[in-house]
Amino acid sequence: GAGVSQSPRYKVAKRGQDVALRCDPISGHVSLFWYQQALGQGPEFLTYFQNEAQLDKSGLPSDRFFAERPEGSVSTLKIQRTQQEDSAVYLCASRNREYNEQFFGPGTRLTVL
């Protein structure tokens, strides 16, 4: 069966460019999460959607980060005016109900030069 997919898998951006990262969750999964994983670190929470509603964005590091999920399925994480410190792997996960596991995508590795 299809798992969580993310695109692109790799993205190189020049400092100051805007980027958009896409996540396709498992069909029917209500909850969607974005995490940021810096090199050598564990993933850190960025934001959470339940259907199309963004219920928690407490982990977004600055107002340059924006996420949306307009139809309650595909989600996009946008980073404006990228900085070198934004270089990381961005992981998307989906979950079908509260007391259950999150299924992770392969991630998008963002490198900002």
Added chain:
Amino acid sequence: AQSVTQPDIHITVSEGASLELRCNYSYGATPYLFWYVQSPGQGLQLLLKYFSGDTLVQGIKGFEAEFKRSQSSFNLRKPSVHWSDAAEYFCAVGAMDSSYKLIFGSGTRLLVRP
């Protein structure tokens, strides 16, 4: 605030030897606990989870973990390691808010000697 500590950054074991990866969490009530494995270039795969009940949890690939409330620990074990187990292992706790987002430790990299 909830947090997870994995005190070992790297662990090296010989193939066929037993393995124990340590995880400590900080949280007052009964937490939701998870172990994930990440291979190079791969996403995170769930090995096992603990929500309640029996404190010894069996997972995939021959892994098990034991929840010890008195020690705030959820250590991962495997009786005999295979070369394919070489990867990064993350312990995580589910946040006790409406999202149940995951709070991860910093990971333990497992190296397997032939």
